[in-house]
Amino acid sequence: MGVSFPTESTVVLFPQGVGECEARIVLAEPAGDDGALLVATDRTPFHPIDHTWPDQPGDRGTATVRETEHTVVDAITMAVGPDGSVHRGEAIPARRTDPGWAFLVGHVVEMAADTPPAALVGNAVTLKVDTARRASLSAAHTGAHLMSLALNMELRDLWRKSPRVDCLGHPDFDQLAITTSRMSPGQSVDRYRLGKSLRKAGLEVAVFLERIDSVQEAVTARLAEWIAAGGCSVIETEGPGLTARRWWTCELPAGRARIPCGGTHLGGLGELSSLDVRFEAGERELVVYTTAKQA
Ligand SMILES: [Zn+2]
Structure with a gap:
């Protein structure tokens, strides 16, 4: 059996000025207690707020899964350790260069609470940044x-x-x-x-x-x-x-x-x-x- 957590860092398209792309969901979990989900994908046009020098806020936009469009209210930096542990923002204990760590863009997506996060993994998603x-x-x-x-x-x-x-x-x-x-x-x-x-x-x-x-x-x-x-x-x-x-x-x-x-x-x-x-x-x-x- 292969590993069931992401081991590759998110491919980012914002440096090229890309505002929209198709991607695949690699991780999903509750963002907090308010029903929003934190969704990471194999690639993304979203710029996340940096966890060590938080100068530029995360992008906003939309994520469309199975023909339903959801609002993305923020994008943060996440990291997954070699043991599969998931960390967010300032709580990330690793450096970017540490072996075995994957750094991810976490999209904070407003989604109905009846969607079990684990069921989203593997789904295709269309990601669109609010380009204005x-x-x-x-x-x-x-x-x-x-x-x-x-x-x-x-x-x-x-x-x-x-x-x-x-x-x-x-x-x-x-x-x-x-x-x-x-x-x-x-x-x-x-x-x-x-x-x-x-x-x-x-x-x-x-x-x-x-x-x-x-x-x-x-x-x-x-x-x-x-x-x-x-x-x-x-x-x-x-x-x-x-x-x-x-x-x-x-x-x-x-x-x-x-x-x-x-x-x-x-x-x-x-x-x-x-x-x-x-x-x-x-x-x-x-x-x-x-x-x-x-x-
Ligand atoms: Zn700068």
């Missing part, structure tokens, strides 16, 4: 990456030491200081620490705070220049599975950007009409609100 919501999340995510590169660039003269540089060759304030990044349709909110560790790393924090309005203006102007150039953007991937490493790449006037990223993105900056950046700064923290308008 996806596009506004992609715009927010692309905006967050562009903002971080423009911010690094405008802070380049405020370092007393030479920290690690970003893909454009500027000191990587974003990587050193970011604490959380949270996207919603059309907006990203990124929080950066400005305390002692940043001063130690060599950033002239006091000078930055004095000039904060002009830095915000310079970042906004830089983003407008990059959008006007309309560079192409591609997700590079090492493989088809959810656990494969992926990078967002984008052609910018300042060079080719390349950032490790598990999220979804616009196909090019021509799909943006504007990025509006607003700083909220205190002694210890900078909060950046980046609002993306699609063309």
Whole structure:
């Protein structure tokens, strides 16, 4: 007898911008007490929220099984251990590279409670992402990456030491200081620490705070220049599975950007009409609100 639980990670199609596909159900179990089911498939166009860096929320859409369409209200990351144990989100105890583990996209599907989850395994399903919501999340995510590169660039003269540089060759304030990044349709909110560790790393924090309005203006102007150039953007991937490493790449006037990223993105900056950046700064923290308008 073969194993009765999934041993392969879900093949993901969102890096190619796919919004719909046919798939086969490999795992189904109650999502909670509210009747919804958690359904994993051999492949999917759905982007799940990441369990270690939950910046971009899971996709929503529909799942059609035996000609009945059900609403997918969320997509999360799941993992199945070598012993068949199933784990969800933050409770996943393994690393992506651990042998014997399969990482799955769990679709939270609203389904009648009279469907025994086990009976669904093996069934065909048509998965469709809400592509308008996806596009506004992609715009927010692309905006967050562009903002971080423009911010690094405008802070380049405020370092007393030479920290690690970003893909454009500027000191990587974003990587050193970011604490959380949270996207919603059309907006990203990124929080950066400005305390002692940043001063130690060599950033002239006091000078930055004095000039904060002009830095915000310079970042906004830089983003407008990059959008006007309309560079192409591609997700590079090492493989088809959810656990494969992926990078967002984008052609910018300042060079080719390349950032490790598990999220979804616009196909090019021509799909943006504007990025509006607003700083909220205190002694210890900078909060950046980046609002993306699609063309
Ligand atoms: Zn990203």
